[in-house]
Amino acid sequence: MTRAYYSDTIAGFLQTSDEAILGHLIRQTTFNVELTQRGAWQQQIRILKTVLAAYPTGHLFLEYDIPRMGRRIDAVIIIANALFIVEFKVGDTAFHRHAIDQVWDYALDLKNFHGPSHSVFIAPILVATAAPNTLIAISTTLHNDNILTPICSNEVQLPQAIEQALFFAEGAYIDPQAWASGPYSPTPTIIEAAAALYANHTVADITRHSAEEENLNQTSMAVSAVISQAKQLGKKAICFVTGVPGAGKTLVGLNIATQHLDSESSTSSVFLSGNGPLVAVLREALTRDKVRREREAGHKISKSKAGREVKLFIQNVHHFRDDCLADPNPPHDHVAIFDEAQRAWDHRQTASFMARKKNQPNFAHSESAFLISCLDRHPDWAVIVCLVGGGQEINTGEAGMSEWITSLNRSFPHWEVYVSDQLTDSEYAAGDALHLLAQHEAKVHYKPELHLSVSMRSYRAEYLSLMVKQLLDLQPETAQATWRHIKDNYPIVLTRDAQKAKQWLKQRARGNERYGIVVSSQAYRLRPYAIDVRVPIDPVHWFLDDKDDVRSSYYLEDVATEFQVQGLELDWACVTWDADFRHHADGWQTFAFKGSRWERVLKAERKQYLKNAYRVLLTRARQGMVIVVPKGDPEDHTRSEEYYDGTYEYLKGIGFPVL
DSSP states (O other): OOOEEEEEEHHHHHHSOHHHHHHHHHHHOSSOOOHHHHHHHHHHHHHHHHHHTTOTTSEEEEEEEETTTTEEEEEEEEETTEEEEEEEETTOOSOOHHHHHHHHHHHHHHHHHBGGGSSSEEEEEEEETTOOOOOOOOOOOTTOSSBOOOEEEOTTTHHHHHHHHHHHOOSSOOOHHHHHHSOBOOOOOHHHHHHHHHTTOOHHHHSOOSTTTHHHHHHHHHHHHHHHHHHHHTOEEEEEEEEOTTSSHHHHHHHHHHTTOOTTSTTOEEEEESOHHHHHHHHHHHHHHHHHHHHHTTOOOOHHHHHHHHHHHEEEHHHHHHHHHHOOSOOSOSEEEEETGGGOBOHHHHHHHHHHHSSOTTOOOOHHHHHHHHHHTOSSOEEEEEEEETTOOOSTTBOOSHHHHHHHHHHOTTSEEEEOTTTTSGGGTOTTHHHHHGGGGGGEEEOGGGEEOSOOSOTTOTTHHHHHHHHHTTOHHHHHHHHHHHTTTSOEEEESOHHHHHHHHHHHOOTTOOEEEEEOTTOTTOGGGTOOTTSOOOHHHHHHSOTTOTTSGGGSSSOBOHHHHTTOOEEEEEEEOOTTEEEETTEEEEEEEETTEEEEOOOHHHHHHHHHHHHHHHTOEEEEEEEEOOOOOTTOGGGOHHHHHHHHHHHHHHTOOBO
């Protein structure tokens, strides 16, 4: 079944009246069509009938749906062995960069996520109908993936653009029916996924369908079943959903939350995260997207109104906690989804914060114990869903999984516990608390589908997280083997030159593919390279603003640390490595910069935080990354060459090519 509003052979399109085609498009929409949209469609139909008369054996799709992006392609045209992606800007007199990026994004989406488009020749064309004549330039890119650089054309030159692109087309003829019925298997960023789910798409619309990704649907279904059973039987239950970095834990949580958006429902849910940057970015992204969708549908909505609705859906866990402190009644929601639950504070950190910031001395609970107690106030039923990342604790006081389980055993023995059988992995910091669960065996249920084992962040390298784990765990031989398995599809290069790294990013990224520089929050001696981690960034601008905004990641001026990027993604990343985490013959050495010199970090907890920081940084990129290990400076005792050379040689030994 086609995802286009209109689909027909070009011959059939030419024989159908303009009015009939327009009426068909209008009937397919779910919103009132304004005069401007009606006029644009009329212009497109007229232009396409003129241009496509020379290719009656081809096929045409109008308004082709790209759910991952929440947009539709104006026209997809199949002619012989070429696939044309055409975006019309009716009345435009210039080729704006955002429009060029838009048509490029469409082409990349099909190339990467639509099965039949993986190997075909794709020609994206931007048509600014009123632009002056320009040179029709046909060029390929260094990616060598059979996508042309976007062709810019006005209305008059469109036939020439198509003819010249066909001259370069290679490969077998495309079967339009097979192409239209082929699987669409996207892997959206968490921002794209949240926007799509909030716009009433389903997980099936925006995720891949192979055997590995079915795990995502199974996990969502397993959690939904626990919620239904708890409501039906009047019980309290807690689910621990585990997964490797980028496996889709947050996506599962957002999916559950969007299934229960109705605030009047008895099963209403709230998505909670202590990750301030993630909450801020998702809220702003959903607000902007809702405003865009409503306005495109002809509805007026203010950004403030859209933002208020989004805030009910995604909340900062600390605000939720404070509300529960002020109000002893049960919270409104029966279902609470806690993202990155392993980062909940232990009792010492919680008590310290409560005494200093909330004027509540001698606070008796850890953060996890208090959050469970809030949902336990419901007299009938409640469900907590804990989304747990492996090796993701990156800050003082983050207790990992053990405190959640200890809290259950100590204070909430009546709660049913649902856990993955993978919770025993050391990365999840469950510790001896798992053994305590055995004392309440009747209340513990092991469900293997609650573990997400395959990273979906990088659709090009599903085993990136495994390689990073092996690299950080000082297993160079196994890391080499994993790297050989993924290197053809996921480029990683190594350099000692920051300027070369920036140029590599700009050359690799196409369309609106986002790139940026990420560093450890302890990388204090990168200042000679214009990297100062003490200068705070606004993650909303860094992750969401466009290439013209100096605050955006694209500008490669502001850098993000593990605290700003955890839970979020880039398409291409530059990981700049400092001397806080060094490789020596005896393994990793950890340091903190104090005053004017580096001091060894010996406390096991802080050493683990530094290791996890680099785990986060090395798993942010979906398509590829460049790693910069500076050369150091023999005249600067804080940047001695020996601080960096060991790390560089270790990474080079993994097999990463040198830029």
